[in-house]
Amino acid sequence: MTLEILYFAWLRERIGAARETVETDAPTVAALVEELRARDPHHAAALSDLSALRVAVDQELRDFDAPLAGAREISFFPPMTGG
Amino acid sequence: MTLEILYFAWLRERIGAARETVETDAPTVAALVEELRARDPHHAAALSDLSALRVAVDQELRDFDAPLAGAREISFFPPMTGG
Amino acid sequence: MIDIRVQAEPFDYGQECADFAAAQDGAGAVVTFCGIVRGDGGLEAMEIEHYPGMTERALTAIADEAARRWALTGVLVLHRHGTLSPGAHIMMVATAAPPRASAFSAADFLMDYLKSRAPFWKKEHRPEGPSWVAAKASDEDALTRW
């Protein structure tokens, strides 16, 4: 499947891109993270600690074991600091 | 001593006056209430239930056993309902 | 820094909010509350009696206590008296502090204390006649929170 991957805040800065399109068969968010880490050292560093990350699947917050079937937009970002 | 006695809300309506000046030797608020009750049936009815009343001595909330020595203005009113 | 106003005249809630926020120095959080006369059950008017002199004194004591407990940068308490129509703004409070939790707690505290420690009494005018609003036991109980 084709997924749009979005990065925000310091993830965006460390990876050096706000978005990218990937082809993947990863069944879950966690499996997708594994694939992304293998891309290059920037991805590996930015995505190294899942506890420091949050993920949204099609703009809804999800856990890392969430399935990707049917998904189109996956977003990674640090814990939010609005307000 | 000479005291200014003030009444508010339904106490004012039942007694039929917003204020009166009394000469008294009552040592406490409770003793003053006893004297006021003896004045006429309006005072007796309005001041019959202390639990439904609040008292201020010189504009500070006090208990009914508060002493009157040095006081000038004693005010009786129902529990407050501002806000 | 502490602004207490007791008045018969209407007030402009929006303007007061704007002025209050603009006057704060070092605050990260402003909380305001506005009480409005509800027209429930055919209410025609709300009459508010108060105790001139003691009212300002009691409100100042309550605001001082709030400012002391939460290190506020500012406090406003404004309360009307006289006869108000449904929809009229009865009163407002505003608080400001560096952190959000302080501003919220202080506003909540001010409202709880103002309700049962400031000398105001409400009388409701309805088609069936006027009646004094009775204090609720829960209003007094609310003070034990603080």
Added chain:
Amino acid sequence: MIDIRVQAEPFDYGQECADFAAAQDGAGAVVTFCGIVRGDGGLEAMEIEHYPGMTERALTAIADEAARRWALTGVLVLHRHGTLSPGAHIMMVATAAPPRASAFSAADFLMDYLKSRAPFWKKEHRPEGPSWVAAKASDEDALTRW
């Protein structure tokens, strides 16, 4: 009844308070909160990044939940993004309900959820360089109150 706005433009806090209060029908209580950029420690600017699309969606879900829990007559959530100077108004919420406790609780709830469930990230610009604001464990813990 639910008004969600995410914008780069400044907003007029006083005007929003006035308009919000005037639009309420049946409310006896209005609570507003305004967040202000604090210039502590030489802060030069606060940059706010957000996730267009998801932001509006998350804020709407949070506001819907508040309106459902407390039977609000109205909710406003307005949050800016982009670069803000010290003293600038970052965001505001407003709630209205028949009873006071509902309006207070709902505003407090909105702030807690907005802080850690809406996709905003703050970056502080200081003389020593920029840094992303770290979320606090206490922000996440605050959600267990509700």
